[in-house]
Amino acid sequence: MSFSSLLGQDKTAQRLRAMIESGRVPPALIFHGPPGVGKFLAALEFAKALNCSHTEHRETRPAPPPPDPDDLFAAAAPPPPPGPELPPLKVHADKSDSCGVCLSCRQATSGAHPDIRVIDTETQAAFLKEEETSNLKIEIMREMTRWTQQKSMLSPWKVFIVRDAEAMLGNAQNAILKTLEEPPPGTTVIMTISRKTALLSTILSRSCIIDFAPLPKAALKAILEAQGTDPAQAAALAALGVGSLEKAGEAAAFLKRISALRPGDPARAFKFASGLPRDSHKARDEVKTLLDLVLAKTRLAWRGAEGPAKARYTALLRRTLDLRRMADRNVSYMLLLETALLESERAGVKLEDLVRPD
Ligand SMILES: [Zn+2]
Known part of the structure; x- marks a missing residue:
């Protein structure tokens, strides 16, 4: 290296x-x-x-051990053959x-x-x-x-x-x-x-x-592939990773957790949030990443929406920004995540949408 x-x-x-x-x-x-x-x-x-x-x-070749004087039957070791140059x-x-x-x-x-x-x-x-x-x-x-x-x-x-x-x-x-x-x-x-x-x-x-700048998408994909991720998955994670190998890793963990949930399960948000890491620093980072994903997806939906749907997405954006600010304070991250996921699902941004590349 x-x-x-x-x-x-x-x-x-x-x-x-x-x-x-x-x-x-x-x-x-x-x-x-x-x-x-x-x-x-x-x-x-x-x-x-x-x-x-x-x-x-x-590395220097180690010298052969000296013959053991107590071992009467020890034959003198022949000198090692000269190695090839x-x-x-x-x-x-x-x-x-x-x-x-x-x-x-x-x-x-x-x-x-x-x-x-x-x-x-x-x-x-x-x-x-x-x-x-x-x-x-x-x-x-x-x-x-x-x-x-x-x-x-x-x-x-x-x-x-x-x-x-x-x-x-x-x-x-x-x-x-x-x-x-x-x-x-x-x-x-x-x-x-x-x-x-x-x-x-x-x-x-x-x-x-x-x-140090965020990683270009192609570089992130190449790093993920070099780590053994298959090319299609690497491309998806590189899109979700927004220039960070750490975020791409978090996205991969989210994908895994979401795929384990039953579609249509009304308790999905709670089940997903219960998988947060116990370490509060890690939990906070993960919640922030998820809230960023909610914001990114909602902005995208907002751009293409009209009428009541647009108003719904505007309200969700405001609310999620509030929650994002709260994530920097000492709060219950699990509760915060549950709230964010329930509100985004209600507004039409589903859990699966969050980890779907644009
Ligand atoms: Zn050197």
Whole structure:
């Protein structure tokens, strides 16, 4: 994998590659854009390309074990036959991208690179030896500051990737600020985020912001196909995904849940809403996606409607916009979704319509 694995973000990839080629890498970067458009993948590829040595690496053949002196019957092992001369590995010379074969690239690919660290709620849970939580705490950010002060072990750059940086609470953001104010040389911190307004202005002003756009439909379809989705399904999901792999994944889950419901079942809205994730953050994201789908489909129906039907769709649009605003507050997402689905069905926008490509 290299930057070529980052589909649909050509301009952004070019900018990142130019940064690596020039050697002028800012100590703090913010990869900003909607969820599911490749920000984290780009951060990993950037870290890998930055630390690539572009030199061939071969695993050395392990030496045969010494004969066991206690084993009288052990025959001396014959020396291994000379192996065929291996052809030299192809190391491409493009300094703006990773080669994929050097020691650094191999370690980065396996997730074991000692100088590339991902900070997210999962690594935090492992580090603090506790259940995974939805927020990044001050303890892990302090630990990151300590890591930044250590010497790099393998490569010229130490790269810290703070995934979904909006998970940093206020005091955790203050803790990272110290590193951004006095960055140790050869260190860069990449924060991926979908809402940069969630960060302190002091963090924003010290960071170089790289914007990621929604994925083009063709790129989204290609990614889904590469993940094993059949082409027809990939096309449908790419249309519903509005430029986000995450949204396409949610749409796929909706399709599955809807297909399990009996058509005409009067309790369908309740049954569907009861399938919301238990995690409140995930539930909120899912409800927002569904409300966006209701809005998109209702707008479409509104455009082609006349008379009383037009008035019905106008009322539904207003109501759904109200519910969409409520989704940002601390409410019962299940109740909110039930209300939205019942009202949209009553106005003529059926559950099945929501996941039907236009
Ligand atoms: Zn390499």
